[in-house]
Amino acid sequence: MFEEPNRHGQTISHHGRHRRFNVLRSGSRAILEQLVVKADQTQVITLPGNPGVVVVGNPSMADATVAGNQVFVHGKLFGTTNIIILDVDGNQMAAFEVTVMRPAQSAMVMYKGGSAFSYVCAPDCEMTFHIGDQINRYAGVTEEAKQKIQLATGKAGEEEQPSGGQ
Known part of the structure; x- marks a missing residue:
């Protein structure tokens, strides 16, 4: 797991590849981050707080499951979609462009x-x-x-x- 505070002092973690994702404070527009998920696999995103709503642009391509402050992104079909995460007050916490790819290894x-x-x-x-x-x-x-x-x-x-x- 990799954690690093962003410019607003908030931390978001990504399990797997060591990448930093930005989470903006309430009222700010979130920066669209890139997330690559292999088909039939899951990536874990750890947020600084519990999300209120997680919206997947194309649920046939990817899906998301929330457990506390973690969002599990599941790759389904190949292609690109987006995920928007709102806090409990409806403010955008994070936004991801999700690319689902064929698993290359083996x-x-x-x-x-x-x-x-x-x-x-x-x-x-x-x-x-x-x-x-x-x-x-x-x-x-x-x-x-x-x-x-x-x-x-x-x-x-x-x-x-x-x-x-x-």
């Missing part, structure tokens, strides 16, 4: 006949699914993973109940 993409196939190699390569991959290839693996999760959560053999209902 990731490999094979292109065959215009179709993409993703793998994670550590050290042996296993299939994984990313947006843009050939979906038919992963149908069997997806069903097997679903069954494994159901067994692990004790829901194997249970039928899904229709929503709504009486």
